[in-house]
Amino acid sequence: MGNKKTRTGDVISNKMDKTAIVSVTRQFKHRLYGKYIKRFKKYIAHDPENKAKIGSKVTIKxxxxLSKTKKWLITEIIENKNSELNNN
Structure with a gap:
């Protein structure tokens, strides 16, 4: 089989069971104007152990x-964030 694609991004939602939505940012230079442009894409990823928290940096493969929209797997949690809210 061929090589599988990998992406690195941030978890923006983990409300579903064993599923997280990962936002991947890419940055490129406009070919005419030279300005750097950011583009975002959301990937629905399988999280079998429900370990990913909102704000965590993860690697997906x-x-x-697995379903109509779920075609990615969270392979590594690079940086885990606490999603606790501080009440002042």
Whole structure:
């Protein structure tokens, strides 16, 4: 089999069971004007142990389709954030 694609991004939602939504940012230079542009894409990823928290930086890998939209797996949690709110 060929190489599977990998992406690194931030978890923006983990409200579903064993599923997280990961936002991946890419930055490129406009070919005419030279300005750097940011683009975002959301990936729905499988999180079998529900370890990813909102704000965590994760690595995802392409896998076989698990559902209509879920085709990625969280392979590594690089930086885990606390999603606790501080009440002042």
């Amino acid at each position: 392409e896998i076989r389709p």
